[in-house]
Amino acid sequence: MAVRRKCPKCQNWNGSEDYCQFCNEVLSPLIIEEIREKEREERRRNAPKTSLDNFIDSWEKSPSLFLRILYKVCYTVTAIVMGIAFLFAYLTVGSNG
Numbered sequence: 001m002a003v004r005r006k007c008p009k010c011q012n013w014n015g016s017e018d019y020c021q022f023c024n025e026v027l028s029p030l031i032i033e034e035i036r037e038k039e040r041e042e043r044r045r046n047a048p049k050t051s052l053d054n055f056i057d058s059w060e061k062s063p064s065l066f067l068r069i070l071y072k073v074c075y076t077v078t079a080i081v082m083g084i085a086f087l088f089a090y091l092t093v094g095s096n097g
């Protein structure tokens with residue numbers, strides 16, 4: 001059975017073409033998904049930093065030595081916790097086969 005796609009823009013029926021023969025609207029689900037993925041990526045890149053990011057960033061640039069040390073400690077602890085989590089994940093996968 002041949003693929004028939006109805007153009008969402010001009011409501012005309014097309015065959016298996018990736019683009020509408022009448023108005024050039026994108027009809028291929030793959031291309032639509034690709035465009036959506038690009039838009040999502042663009043939005044992620046343009047997204048403003050969260051207040052938590054700003055908060056932690058302000059520590060790094062803080063004139064207070066205490067906050068700068070606290071930032072380094074938090075950063076190091078996060079790195080260690082991630083390392084342990086990764087190690088556990090690795091061990092779990094390893095023991096199962």
Ligand SMILES: [Zn+2]
Pocket residue numbers: 007008009010011012020021022023024025
């Ligand atoms: Zn069309």
